[in-house]
Amino acid sequence: MTEINYQDLAWPVRDDITAAQARTWEKLARPGTWLTGAERIAIAAEARNALDCRLCQERKDALSPQAVQGEHDHLGQLSDLEVEQIHRIRTDPGRLSRSWFQGLADNGMVEERYVETVGVIANVVAVDTFTKGLGLDPWPLPAPQLGEPTRQRPAAASRKLAWVHTLAPQDAIGTADEDLYAGRPTAAHIYQAMSLVPSAVKGFFDLVVNQYLPPQAMMDFDNEYRAINHAQIELVAGRVSALNQCVY
Numbered sequence: 001m002t003e004i005n006y007q008d009l010a011w012p013v014r015d016d017i018t019a020a021q022a023r024t025w026e027k028l029a030r031p032g033t034w035l036t037g038a039e040r041i042a043i044a045a046e047a048r049n050a051l052d053c054r055l056c057q058e059r060k061d062a063l064s065p066q067a068v069q070g071e072h073d074h075l076g077q078l079s080d081l082e083v084e085q086i087h088r089i090r091t092d093p094g095r096l097s098r099s100w101f102q103g104l105a106d107n108g109m110v111e112e113r114y115v116e117t118v119g120v121i122a123n124v125v126a127v128d129t130f131t132k133g134l135g136l137d138p139w140p141l142p143a144p145q146l147g148e149p150t151r152q153r154p155a156a157a158s159r160k161l162a163w164v165h166t167l168a169p170q171d172a173i174g175t176a177d178e179d180l181y182a183g184r185p186t187a188a189h190i191y192q193a194m195s196l197v198p199s200a201v202k203g204f205f206d207l208v209v210n211q212y213l214p215p216q217a218m219m220d221f222d223n224e225y226r227a228i229n230h231a232q233i234e235l236v237a238g239r240v241s242a243l244n245q246c247v248y
């Protein structure tokens with residue numbers, strides 16, 4: 001198992017960040033809800049590989065990604081459908097469209113696997129961006145663990161909020177997934193986005209509360225919880241969102 005450790009750096013890294021990233025890497029290797037451990041690691045590796053894909057770069061430079069056809073440079077571990085999904089999400093998320101998503105669905109994409117894949121990519125990008133900011137190479141991916149996915153789908157999920165089914169906080173009450181919104185009765189859309197796979201939400205926001213801010217601290221403007229203040233945090237967040245074409 002890869003040990004995530006920042007002890008020998010010139011810049012101090014908080015223990016809670018190191019611990020959250022270690023948990024992320026441990027979960028990454030385990031079977032998820034719809035993906036095996038081997039599939040999750042393959043997706044993580046492909047997400048990294050997408051940055052060197054010639055087709056993705058040509059599409060990124062084009063006025064429209066649909067204007068450029070070809071084959072992705074990929075690692076050969078996943079289907080063409082999965083590779084297209086991973087590469088587009090990783091390299092050009094600002095121009096994803098409903099028609100693109102529907103095209104994946106028409107060609108056999110499983111919605112639940114799509115959502116969990118988004119979660120894997122988001123976690124890997126968050127940790128890799130952190131290490132890059134420190135001038136470090138990405139951490140080696142962990143070895144996948146054996147086992148089968150649970151394949152547990154929230155019974156109350158509906159397609160009202162997004163392209164995929166989501167579980168609204170009010171619909172989770174009294175269900176097996178009620179704990180997903182503990183302390184978040186009016187959860188923002190970004191929190192609900194991957195709720196078709198509750199474990200994906202929990203895993204990603206375990207990173208968020210440590211690398212960013214816990215929910216109770218976001219609106220607490222009387223106190224500062226990080227080395228930079230609220231205004232500085234949001235300036236960085238806004239700039240990064242603009243650069244990544246994050247419409248949220």
